[in-house]
Amino acid sequence: GKIKPAKIGNNAGVEAKVAVMNALGHDRIFEGIIGPSATKIGDLSIGTVGVGAEQAKQDDLDVFTGNSETTNMYNSIHGTEKTLFRLYFKKQDNTLIGGQIVGSDFIGGQIDLLAQAIRSHLRLEDILTLHYTVQPVLTPEPSKNGIILAAENAWMKLRKGAV
16 A cells, blocks of 8 residues: 555556546546566566565564465476475555465466455465366475465464464
8 A cells, every 4th residue: 555666567557547547537546556577588487466574574564474485386296396485474454465486487477376466456365265176297286285284374374363
């Protein structure tokens, strides 16, 4: 809910679409940017969206995290790569406010999913029950979805009173 600079190309695209809709007579308000981004350094892909630990501290947000480590494909497929997930939730209402993924080339869609979850104000309980695709060479095994595992990790911390 705070104004922060985010200088990436997709921001301009969203702003332009809102401007065009308004120019054509629709009453659309620019809601702001959640800031999904990804990059690749060597063989390592890194993606982030929303608020992370440092930003939460600067904004005096009380957050808790869920973490997971999985692979990008079924373990039985040659060439699997480790992928790490961290999700950030507001303690006040368990709403997802940020996420980070480090690992394989398949993170772009997962960062986009997290961006939409943040935009839709999904809570931890909603993330736990997300519907998702499984396919041996494109996704981890059904029980090893990194987003769901990170949400389960956060949920367990809540249940144990560790947040």
